[in-house]
Amino acid sequence: MAEMIITNSRVLTMDEDRPRAEAVALAGGRILAVGSRAEVEALAGPSTRVVDAGGRTLLPGFVESHLHLVLGGNELTQLQLGGVQGFDELARLFRAHAAKNPGLPLLMAQGAAYEILEHPVTRHDLDRVIADRPIAMMSPDHHTVWANTAALQAAGILHGAEMPQGHVVVMGADGTATGELLEFEAFSPVLALTGDLHLQLGIATGGEPEPWPDAAQRAKDKEKVVAGLAHCAMHGITSMVNMDGNRYTCVLLQELEAEGRLTARVKVPFHFKPHMELSELERASAMAAEFRGDWVTSGFVKMFMDGVVDSRTAYMLQDYPGTQDRGAPLFPPERFDEICVEIDRRGLQIAVHAIGDGAVRQTIDGYEAAQKANGKRDSRHRIEHIELIDRADVPRLGALGITASVQPPHPPGAMDFPMSTMDHVFHRHRWQDAYLCKTLADHGAPLAFASDWPVTDVSVMRGLQAALTRVPFAGAADERVGLMEALRAYTAGGARAAHMEGLTGRLAPRFAADLVLIDGDIETIPPDSLGRTGIALTIAGGNVTHDPAGMTSGAV
């Protein structure tokens, strides 16, 4: 018997056997039937809740293939500087935030543009904003932090610090830190002032909190996760690949599941860091074995091969324009190959953050080495970002079955990131190789779409708009994909990339009851209006997780 029927809707199932339908019936957290109104409405009993979708588009719940749930949830309460320009506005917002938060040990801001001031930001600029309390602000890409003197002092890095390769406390001519901190290890002493750095250990060190947080601390941490989950449910997301985390993250999620508060399926990696021995991968295997339910899973290893473009820490095959610097890989090539072989031998999936064309090539080489050593298997290793790629490497993705996990909001000019990055970072003749999407797909790479939230807005509808409206860079091909292809990359494609294609990403009988209802007919909404289109309803595992108009709460 159907518990709920959603009818009078334009259903795009992402199921090749039956791509379109009018209604869906749900029961026991699963999809009972997909079909015409008559077929599905016949399954209604006296206690079935029948929801009239009013002609709206019903899709499989969105799969967010790359985000940072705990970071995002944590940041929702911090000062937001997206779109802020110039000292006066920066100072006004920071001072207002300070007045509202007298007790905070660190006033943290997010989304500060690299060009927020007319010159590179220093601690002296931020001292002029607020001098008597530690303050800091993070770049949108989350790879640079600027801190004032009080923050640097409290963190113990005003006079510099030993850092692993690629992580830099930038020093001035006077022998003190300028306030600019590049990459996680450099700014983690400042973030630690907030008292919640243990939530970021996965991405910081790959370690676990010590001592293990007690029930009171876990309860506090879970509220941050719940805030992040609620924000994602609002945007129709029912599954997500969390691109950082550790066993502690999994434990928090599993506790939320037991409490009935987990509103999305979450996959969490083991983070492998350059300093680790191969034997530490035993922890990755243990996580994979421990977390394998329908809601909380692990089973993959995340690594960073390089940094990001704006701070010029991405590893390129050629020097950056006007410099003799091309960044550097975070793993030596032979060692990286060895690591890939070992992860692959354990039957685990690999996801590597690779932004520069040098990093992308070295990552593909590692995956190729794994395949050579262990034979071809259904590994679905993936590369995250791919912001620049050498033409010779494009067909290698498809040939090796490597998923291109790309973010439609990221190309400069496509959504919130400024075009200025293109001139600063990429040689003109390479613009044709930057932020490829359609070209990668046309050469056989499976696509998975994401936001990298909180790096960009988690809104899938805005991401769809970016994917469908992006203007080609000068001299470059049109990298837009079609609506159906984009929707697939946000649903079935993402599910496949996460090894979840038997559970979610499609609307078909026995699949999880993960659905999203879009305000309007998505196929007739002009692409440049998609970003303003609302989410009427989100359902994950049969549970309503977002229902702003109370569509499902009416009379049975």
Ligand SMILES: [Zn+2]
């Ligand atoms: Zn990320």
